[in-house]
Amino acid sequence: MTVASNLLLRKSLRCISVRPFVAARNGSRGITLPSQQMYSSKLLLSNTSLLPSHVPRSVPEPSDPAKALMETAALDELIDRMLSASNEQQMAQAVAENIVAIDTKFWMRLATRNDTAASKEDKEKLQYIANSVMVLVDAIVRKSEQQLSDSGKVLQEVLSAAADEKGEWYLPLAPAQVLGMRRALDDNAAYLDEALLSNAFAWIRKCSEDGFDTMAQLIQKVLQLYAARQLKGLETEGISGVVNSVVYAEEKEWASIIKGGVDAGEVSEPAFMEELQRRMERVVLGLQSGSYAQRVQAEYLKEVEARAKAVFKDLAT
DSSP: OEEEHHHHHHHHHTTOOOSOOOBOTTSSOBOOOTTTSOOOHHHHHHOGGGOOTTSOSSOOOOSSHHHHHHHHHHHHHHHHHHHHOOSHHHHHHHHHHTGGGOSHHHHHHHHHHHHTOSSHHHHHHHHHHHHHHHHHHHHHHHHHHHHHHHHHHHHHHHHHTTSOTTSEEESSOOHHHHHHHHHHHHHTGGGOSHHHHHHHHHHHHHHHHTTOHHHHHHHHHHHHHHHHHHHOOSOOSHHHHHHHHHHHSOHHHHHHHHHHHHHTTOOOHHHHHHHHHHHHHHHHHHSOTTOHHHHHHHHHHHHHHHHHHHHHHHHHO
């Protein structure tokens, strides 16, 4: 099966925006961020009728009253945290950790709090919060936009490393093509971060939606090679060396490497599984919880474990 690399890649990814989007919880519509259209937070807070056209004048309340109360309480807690921030660093941390929650409902709740504020001082504090949040969100968006743009170029470079001289891919990839992708990952080691992984997952979803399953498989291959690169250690001998060889090898080579280690007396099932468990613990405890890096590496180790168990089972019969 072949795929025209550059043409199909552009076609399948043309609708993917690298600009993050803070989605409104009441639907698919999102609040336009400051970098896209600036507006005065004082106007926003002093009179909700002056809300920009892209921000709904009202937000439908959830049909469940209990859920509505919980959402309001969560927003109040976030606003109170911002009000209690003693310095810019604490404010920036509060915004960064809750970026998804800063949507239409957040701004409407901030406006409501301003309308019911008991004093001029409280109103000024809320207006300061609004200004600060908009500036910080804009900075986060600009930084994320650049990171995603850079990661998109890296992904294309890695994929192109597996294409032939005509710009086409053949699946399964030949060893030389896999080697080219590994080298491209090594050359772009500084960009192997959450932005790249996030982009990869977005591209996979887009390709699947558009029916470009082969392209999706190629991007999944990038994720597998990324995980192999991150999980391989420096050891070359003993059980650690064998596990390193398995982790970094192609899937079709895993069984032969494990059997070779067993024949050489270097590998037993308990020792192999114990070494895999140590690496899983490093992934779970050492990487940010819920991150793409943690997800990709953990899933890769689970696949190695499942295949290894099957090999040891065959050897035992």
